[in-house]
Amino acid sequence: MEENYLQTIKTKYFDYGKEEMDYLASLDETLGAAMARMGRVERVIIPDLFTALIYAIVGQLISVKAVRTIWERMQVKFGEISPQNLAMQTADEIQSCGMTMKKAVCINNIAQMIAQGAFNLDELNDLSDTEVINKLMTLNGVGKWTAEMMLINAMERPDVVSWGDIAIRRGMMKLYGLPAITKGQFDEYRLGYSPFGSVASIFLWEISFE
Known part of the structure; x- marks a missing residue:
């Protein structure tokens, strides 16, 4: 990054x-x-867990250059990358930044879950690496790679x-x-x-x- x-x-x-x-x-x-x-x-790294999670999802299976382009568009279109901001958008609006509809739907769903308190990202800080991975993988669209990127690129886990x-x-x-x-x-x-x-x-x- x-x-x-x-x-x-x-x-x-x-x-x-x-x-x-x-x-x-x-x-x-x-x-x-x-x-x-x-x-x-x-x-x-991005210390904010929500921002880092959305960044990791955007970055799944695409080039670094493509991630940068999409991320810039999202920041221009939505402003702060927060659960509240993204939960207010439709999947179509998120998808229009250049990602797949599948990713857009996942991002919208995750933003809504977090905004509504159905998933607490802050709880991850008290979990082991394996527990963090398992908890994140309960979110649709988050696989092991995405969870591991969170461990390094947001949480600074050492190993x-x-x-x-x-x-x-x-x-x-x-x-x-x-x-x-x-x-x-x-x-x-x-x-x-x-x-x-x-x-x-x-x-x-x-x-x-x-």
């Missing part, structure tokens, strides 16, 4: 530092060498490496020189990054786009 199209909402950088990088480097020389070459990589994220898998393959990667290989690396898997993910994302 870039700040230029997120200026109207509060963002910050994922909080990590030398301790996490040194720990990962001590466990994985290949990753350590990449981090030393790249230096600190910033990851913009998330998503198998469902194509860019993370691609970054891992490039880092270790693998022509392909199995779930077993992925999990071996993921467990090796613990308890700072999210920091590894930040670097794997960057590597995937190099």
Whole structure:
């Protein structure tokens, strides 16, 4: 995410530092060498859980460029990305920003549930990673990848490496020189990054786009 199209909402950088990088480097020389070459990589996050959830849904299965375009349109059309604002819109109005009707219906339904108090996002902060994923997946249109992106890109949970994220898998393959990667290989690396898997993910994302 870039700040230029997120200026109207509060963002910050994922909080990590030398301790996490040194720990990962001590466990994985290949990753350590990449981090030393790249230096600190910033990851913009959206602390507001509702805004981050809608952003993640918009971003499902489309390019980063397309997400930016749709997001800018939504901010121009609706103003603040809040449950109350989006609950007032029709699915057609949300869809007109450039997303699929399926996503628009999901966003509208989720906004209404939260605005009416039928789903409390704030409760997520007291749950474990697995519990957060399970609770979010009760929402129509939210799968495991979307929930895992929430853990990293909103909640700053420290140990998330998503198998469902194509860019993370691609970054891992490039880092270790693998022509392909199995779930077993992925999990071996993921467990090796613990308890700072999210920091590894930040670097794997960057590597995937190099």
